[in-house]
Amino acid sequence: VLVSIISSPPQNYPLYIRSVPTENELKFHYTVHTSLDVVDEKISAMGKALVDQRELYLGLLYPTEDYKVYGYVTNSKVKFVMVVDSSNTALRDNEIRSMFRKLHNSYTDIMCNPFYNPGDRIHSRAFDNMVNSMMMQVC
Amino acid sequence: MEGLTLSEAEQRYYCDLFSYCDTESTKKVASNGRVLELFRAAQLPNDVVMQIMELCGATRLGYFGRSQFYIALKLVAVAQSGLPLRVESLNTVKDLPLPRFVVSKNEQESRHTALYSSDADNPASYSGVIPPPPGRIQVKKGSVSHDAVQQRTSTDQQESTSPVVSPQQSPPTSPHTWRKHSRHPSGGNNERPLAGPGPFWAPFSEAQPGSSTSSDPIWSGHSPPPHQENWVSFADTPPTSALLAMHPASVQDQTTVRTVASATTTNEIRRQSSSYDDPWKITDEQRQYYVNQFKTIQPDLNGFIPGSAAKEFFTKSKLPILELSHIWELSDFDKDGALTLDEFCAAFHLVVARKNGYDLPEKLPESLMPKLIDLEDSTVIPVISEVGEQTGEVGYSSSPAEAPPSKSPSMPSLNQTWPELNQSSEQWETFSERSSSSQTLTQFDSNIAPADPDTAIVHPVPIRMTPSKIHMQEMELKRTGSDHANPTSPLLVKPPDLPEENKMSSSVKFTAGNTVNGYSSSDSYASDPEQIGSTVTRQRSHSGTSPDNTAPPPPPPRPHPSHSRSSSLDMNRSFSVTPGQQQAGVVAYPPAVPPRPQPSQGAGPHVHRPVDAEGLIAHTSTSPQQIPEQPNFADFSQFEAFAVSGVNKEEEDEIETHSEVLQVEKPSDSASSLRVAKADGRVEDKAPANVPTSAGKGTTPLAPPPKPIRRRLKSEDELRPEAEEHTQKTGVIAAVLASQPSIPRSVGKDKKAIQASIRRNKETNTVLARLNSELQQQLKDVLEERISLEVQLEQLRPFSHL
Numbered sequence: 044v045l046v047s048i049i050s051s052p053p054q055n056y057p058l059y060i061r062s063v064p065t066e067n068e069l070k071f072h073y074t075v076h077t078s079l080d081v082v083d084e085k086i087s088a089m090g091k092a093l094v095d096q097r098e099l100y101l102g103l104l105y106p107t108e109d110y111k112v113y114g115y116v117t118n119s120k121v122k123f124v125m126v127v128d129s130s131n132t133a134l135r136d137n138e139i140r141s142m143f144r145k146l147h148n149s150y151t152d153i154m155c156n157p158f159y160n161p162g163d164r165i166h167s168r169a170f171d172n173m174v175n176s177m178m179m180q181v182c
Numbered sequence: 183m184e185g186l187t188l189s190e191a192e193q194r195y196y197c198d199l200f201s202y203c204d205t206e207s208t209k210k211v212a213s214n215g216r217v218l219e220l221f222r223a224a225q226l227p228n229d230v231v232m233q234i235m236e237l238c239g240a241t242r243l244g245y246f247g248r249s250q251f252y253i254a255l256k257l258v259a260v261a262q263s264g265l266p267l268r269v270e271s272l273n274t275v276k277d278l279p280l281p282r283f284v285v286s287k288n289e290q291e292s293r294h295t296a297l298y299s300s301d302a303d304n305p306a307s308y309s310g311v312i313p314p315p316p317g318r319i320q321v322k323k324g325s326v327s328h329d330a331v332q333q334r335t336s337t338d339q340q341e342s343t344s345p346v347v348s349p350q351q352s353p354p355t356s357p358h359t360w361r362k363h364s365r366h367p368s369g370g371n372n373e374r375p376l377a378g379p380g381p382f383w384a385p386f387s388e389a390q391p392g393s394s395t396s397s398d399p400i401w402s403g404h405s406p407p408p409h410q411e412n413w414v415s416f417a418d419t420p421p422t423s424a425l426l427a428m429h430p431a432s433v434q435d436q437t438t439v440r441t442v443a444s445a446t447t448t449n450e451i452r453r454q455s456s457s458y459d460d461p462w463k464i465t466d467e468q469r470q471y472y473v474n475q476f477k478t479i480q481p482d483l484n485g486f487i488p489g490s491a492a493k494e495f496f497t498k499s500k501l502p503i504l505e506l507s508h509i510w511e512l513s514d515f516d517k518d519g520a521l522t523l524d525e526f527c528a529a530f531h532l533v534v535a536r537k538n539g540y541d542l543p544e545k546l547p548e549s550l551m552p553k554l555i556d557l558e559d560s561t562v563i564p565v566i567s568e569v570g571e572q573t574g575e576v577g578y579s580s581s582p583a584e585a586p587p588s589k590s591p592s593m594p595s596l597n598q599t600w601p602e603l604n605q606s607s608e609q610w611e612t613f614s615e616r617s618s619s620s621q622t623l624t625q626f627d628s629n630i631a632p633a634d635p636d637t638a639i640v641h642p643v644p645i646r647m648t649p650s651k652i653h654m655q656e657m658e659l660k661r662t663g664s665d666h667a668n669p670t671s672p673l674l675v676k677p678p679d680l681p682e683e684n685k686m687s688s689s690v691k692f693t694a695g696n697t698v699n700g701y702s703s704s705d706s707y708a709s710d711p712e713q714i715g716s717t718v719t720r721q722r723s724h725s726g727t728s729p730d731n732t733a734p735p736p737p738p739p740r741p742h743p744s745h746s747r748s749s750s751l752d753m754n755r756s757f758s759v760t761p762g763q764q765q766a767g768v769v770a771y772p773p774a775v776p777p778r779p780q781p782s783q784g785a786g787p788h789v790h791r792p793v794d795a796e797g798l799i800a801h802t803s804t805s806p807q808q809i810p811e812q813p814n815f816a817d818f819s820q821f822e823a824f825a826v827s828g829v830n831k832e833e834e835d836e837i838e839t840h841s842e843v844l845q846v847e848k849p850s851d852s853a854s855s856l857r858v859a860k861a862d863g864r865v866e867d868k869a870p871a872n873v874p875t876s877a878g879k880g881t882t883p884l885a886p887p888p889k890p891i892r893r894r895l896k897s898e899d900e901l902r903p904e905a906e907e908h909t910q911k912t913g914v915i916a917a918v919l920a921s922q923p924s925i926p927r928s929v930g931k932d933k934k935a936i937q938a939s940i941r942r943n944k945e946t947n948t949v950l951a952r953l954n955s956e957l958q959q960q961l962k963d964v965l966e967e968r969i970s971l972e973v974q975l976e977q978l979r980p981f982s983h984l
Contacts, residue, residue, distance in 0.1 A: 155519035157489030158496075158507035166504055168544060169511050 044127050044178045045071040048150065050162060051120040055079055058121070059165040063178040074112060075124045082114045082122050115143040123147070127181060142177055149173045192259075196252045203251065217251065224258045234258060463549050464531050472527040486520035492529070499533045505542060509533060512546040524551075 045062035049055055062071050115123040123146050125139065149170050153159050156167075203216035221231045238253035260266075464472070473483065479495060480487045487495075489510075496506050513529035514521065521529060528550035536542055 152511070152517045155489070155514065155517055156507050156510045157493035157519065158503050158510050166507070167511055168508055172544070 044181045045075070045125070046146065046174050046178060047071075047075045047124045047126075048146070048165065049075070049079060049082075049122040049124060051122075054162070055122075058163075059170070059174075061171070061174050061178070062126075063175075063181075071126055074110070074126055078112045078114060078124050078126075079122065081112075082116060082124070085114065086116055086120070113139050113143070115147070117147060117150070121150070123150075138181075142181070145173065145177060192256070196255045199255060200248055200251050217254070221254070221258065224262060226258060226261050230261050234261065464527060468531065468534075469527055472530045473523065475530065476523055476526045483523050486518075486522055487526055489519045489521075492521050492526070496529065496533055499537060501533060501536055505536055506533075508542050509536065512543070513550070515546070515551065 044064070045060065045068075047057055047061075048059040050058045057072075057075065060072065060075070062068050110126050110128050113125045113127070115125075117123075123143055125142065127139075149167075150165075153165055153167050153170055154161065159165075159167075199220060203220060218231075221234070224231070226234070234254050234257040237257055238250040475495075476483065476487065479491050492510075493506075496509070497503075499506075501509075509529055509532045513525050513532060515525055515528075516522075528546065531550055532542060
């Protein structure tokens with residue numbers, strides 16, 4: 044399981060990447076990078092539609108043989124990408140949504156911190172704890 | 183023993199020594215052996231030792247209590263400094279170096295000696311002296327620093343060392359500390375008042391080195407728990423002074439400055455942290471300082487400091503942004519991007535702590551939580567504050583000294599609970615999120631809509647209540663009339679029978695009935711056993727009906743009606759008719775049936791009448807049931823007729839044949855009347871006019887006013903005779919006719935009866951409406967089954983052909 048927060052375009056660099064099984068991390072990084080295209084595709088597909096909570100959640104971006112990738116985009120075009128094992132069939136869509144919601148909430152908390160400059164890498168301990176606990180629940 | 187004033191360094195040292203001598207860990211008494219060893223190590227002549235022991239009172243007591251021990255140590259110091267041993271010298275000697283004990287016993291003493299000797303102007307600079315524990319931030323409340331401010335200037339000059347506390351620095355500062363120490367007791371408190379932020383900032387840097395240095399010995403001597411220190415009588419010195427005593431004014435200044443995190447100076451040293459045991463406590467002075475700082479940014483104490491302003495402010499502390507960010511996360515309790523006063527104090531405190539070397543906690547310490555900060559102020563304990571040795575917080579630390587020990591255990595626990603709570607809340611949140619997406623959450627309300635008949639029951643309940651209430655009232659009236667004890671039950675039963683939801687399944691009815699029954703039973707009567715019985719029967723009937731309704735109607739209903747009727751209706755007994763089919767319709771009303779002999783009787787005849795006809799019979803059976811259910815119905819033959827018609831419907835639903843029956847019935851006068859009654863009944867014939875019409879029709883106004891009257895009349899008279907005729911339509915007609923004559927009678931009676939009949943009519947209408955819906959539902963079910971059967975048949979046909 045891997046959680047990643049990608050900054051807003053055009054930079055599209057990861058603000059935060061954390062994975063629980065630390066092996067194959069590079070592969071996850073690559074997966075996240077490739078998923079950005081899918082995310083952009085979905086974003087553009089929305090067109091002028093007002094972005095609401097529903098649309099923030101992009102759902103399953105694409106499944107591979109090993110894992111599934113879920114996407115979520117905020118109103119500021121900050122993207123959350125989550126990669127989970129395909130073997131983890133217990134994850135329902137609702138759970139993924141809830142996880143993204145928690146991510147979003149924590150992300151907004153970080154944003155509220157005046158010492159955080161948008162575009163900085165996220166080093167918040169509280170955020171790390173939240174992400175770790177969330178990933179532990181999944182695994 | 184007179185009060186003993188100890189400097190912080192002294193206190194620590196003494197405490198350590200006491201711990202060392204406290205071989206038995208009594209914390210109260212130093213083992214004499216060790217003490218004597220110590221005294222020997224002091225290299226004092228024996229007579230001096232004896233004198234010391236005498237002075238401290240140990241000889242008197244026979245043991246070295248803490249106070250004695252401390253006094254002894256002080257006297258040792260006095261003696262070592264060459265001063266005459268006198269009790270007065272305990273407090274009068276200024277700048278008394280710490281007693282020196284030749285190191286030979288253990289590292290501790292050597293360490294102490296080294297440490298304190300350095301303080302005592304020993305040139306030996308023991309780099310090996312225990313460096314101040316990184317965690318011990320001698321957070322100095324602003325107040326402390328204030329006091330030190332004035333003295334600070336002197337110390338500042340002396341302090342030129344780097345802010346970082348190092349043992350080497352202690353020597354230069356120790357003398358100052360001592361000097362200041364001497365001054366402290368007298369005027370320490372005076373200097374408490376917080377100076378303006380400006381001065382704090384300036385002296386802060388200056389004070390830092392001094393304080394840091396002075397804090398070293400203190401830290402090393404910190405080992406003893408603060409509460410032990412408290413034991414020493416510091417009655418002389420107020421807590422503030424004790425604070426001061428512990429640290430030289432410079433130290434205090436430094437602390438204040440530290441707390442301020444002056445932007446002007448390098449904020450490196452903020453050693454002076456809060457008490458060791460609870461480094462996160464905010465003393466009054468500190469808090470006052472924070473408040474002042476808050477005011478500079480936001481005059482309104484109840485207002486917020488916007489994030490940007492706070493950012494600028496805390497950036498002055500020169501902490502790394504990362505740490506400031508973390509501090510913000512911890513202190514912004516409500517995550518609103520702004521700091522309230524409490525949040526600001528917490529943040530400030532954390533900054534001070536961090537400057538002093540404390541590591542930032544992962545979670546906001548309990549003492550810093552907004553709600554708790556206010557409580558801390560009350561925890562300051564003046565006297566005990568002297569103990570001060572606690573990790574360095576002079577003054578305020580002393581006060582917290584006692585509090586912290588108690589709180590520190592609680593704090594971690596609270597901090598633990600907080601994360602647990604967070605976790606639990608998170609888990610809870612997760613669970614809720616997991617269990618239901620936002621959609622589901624929002625849809626929860628929609629889920630309230632009955633998804634199944636059972637749930638639908640919930641809704642019907644209130645609806646039913648009104649009618650039941652009405653029924654209740656009527657029932658009460660009737661009861662008073664004494665004729666219709668049972669009517670209540672029928673009334674009550676009826677509502678359940680005619681749940682407004684068409685979903686009414688038997689289960690629904692059942693529950694509805696139950697609820698209604700319960701309700702009605704509770705309301706209607708205080709002591710109507712019949713009602714209770716009716717409820718019971720109703721329930722039973724419901725149960726009986728429920729399976730019927732849910733199950734394929736055709737076959738079961740027939741037997742059920744009989745069962746239900748039998749169970750519910752006395753009429754069954756009386757009528758002994760109730761063919762199964764017809765009673766299927768009755769089934770719907772079983773709950774209403776409740777064993778009410780009278781109504782049942784009344785209903786019986788009515789029932790019988792419909793029973794005559796195929797469907798009618800059943801209807802009649804049901805009608806009787808209905809009758810008991812609703813007094814109105816029961817009373818009215820019309821109702822019966824109507825019930826029959828209604829029952830016909832039900833039966834039709836359940837038993838397709840019933841429709842035929844109904845039609846069959848129609849030809850009869852009663853049938854026609856029934857039809858009329860149906861129409862009328864639904865129309866809610868209330869006026870007495872209905873009565874005559876109903877009389878004529880017999881069935882139309884099932885709820886005509888005369889109902890009650892009829893019931894009375896019929897139940898007793900007509901019903902019985904009608905019961906006999908029950909088996910035949912004619913019976914029905916007769917009942918109708920019988921009711922008719924009764925009607926005029928009723929009409930002729932009172933307005934009261936009319937009104938009662940009106941009410942009953944209304945109730946009847948309601949019941950009938952429900953019945954109608956139920957029947958329709960049953961009809962639908964039956965039709966569906968029919969269709970399914972037909973389909974199956976067709977499927978089988980090909981095979982037959984083959």
